[in-house]
Amino acid sequence: DTEVTQTPKHLVMGMTNKKSLKCEQHMGHRAMYWYKQKAKKPPELMFVYSYEKLSINESVPSRFSPECPNSSLLNLHLHALQPEDSALYLCASSQDSLTPGLFFGSGTQLSVL
Amino acid sequence: AQSVTQLGSHVSVSEGALVLLRCNYSSSVPPYLFWYVQYPNQGLQLLLKYTTGATLVKGINGFEAEFKKSETSFHLTKPSAHMSDAAEYFCAVRGSGSARQLTFGSGTQLTVLP
Numbered sequence: 440d441t442e443v444t445q446t447p448k449h450l451v452m453g454m455t456n457k458k459s460l461k462c463e464q465h466m467g468h469r470a471m472y473w474y475k476q477k478a479k480k481p482p483e484l485m486f487v488y489s490y491e492k493l494s495i496n497e498s499v500p501s502r503f504s505p506e507c508p509n510s511s512l513l514n515l516h517l518h519a520l521q522p523e524d525s526a527l528y529l530c531a532s533s534q535d536s537l538t539p540g541l542f543f544g545s546g547t548q549l550s551v552l
Numbered sequence: 553a554q555s556v557t558q559l560g561s562h563v564s565v566s567e568g569a570l571v572l573l574r575c576n577y578s579s580s581v582p583p584y585l586f587w588y589v590q591y592p593n594q595g596l597q598l599l600l601k602y603t604t605g606a607t608l609v610k611g612i613n614g615f616e617a618e619f620k621k622s623e624t625s626f627h628l629t630k631p632s633a634h635m636s637d638a639a640e641y642f643c644a645v646r647g648s649g650s651a652r653q654l655t656f657g658s659g660t661q662l663t664v665l666p
Contacts, residue, residue: 443595445595472653479640479659479661480658480659481642481656481657481658481659482596482642482656484653484654487653495653529595529596531595531596539584539586539601539603539646540584540586540598540601541596541598541654542598543588543595543596543597544595545593545594545595546593546594546595548593
């Protein structure tokens with residue numbers, strides 16, 4: 440299994456909603472990442488988990504809350520988002536945080552109304 | 553510090569023609585270099601990567617790239633474009649032996665004309 444699976448593929452939410460994005464990989468990778476990508480732009484790093492511990496938070500607003508329940512799963516909890524948070528949210532994994540080369544999921548297209 | 557510059561936000565080629573997508577980088581340490589492709593409404597797929605060793609790197613779908621240290625370049629080529637190559641292409645750099653993450657270029661949209 441060489442895939443990173445993200446659910447849901449599409450999500451529409453209001454500014455008062457609470458929702459979660461999910462990411463799963465079964466490649467035995469110990470580093471997992473959340474990226475945000477606006478249309479026609481490169482991905483921007485949000486969070487990095489290394490061995491289930493948060494190692495990098497790129498000054499992301501607290502309305503985004505990551506969670507890594509185990510080495511295969513990564514969640515992104517969303518609360519009180521703003522319309523400008525609408526974007527494609529990409530999960531990625533790598534063998535560890537030092538090994539070059541990321542495997543990306545297909546993303547969750549999020550729309551905040 | 554590291555950065556990536558992709559020359560040309562849009563490139564159009566005819567089907568069967570040579571594809572050349574340009575990438576220049578700057579890095580204070582020996583770099584790892586990558587090309588990713590993104591199809592509409594999809595995630596990023598790794599095309600190829602340079603870490604160490606041979607400077608001509610072959611990737612998937614007939615693409616290859618050459619690491620030229622003297623020119624700080626890592627241009628992506630394919631001898632003959634196919635309609636299915638139409639996509640967004642991102643060059644990325646990462647410092648070797650570093651825990652820091654990928655720095656992406658701004659992307660190049662490749663259009664293949666029939």
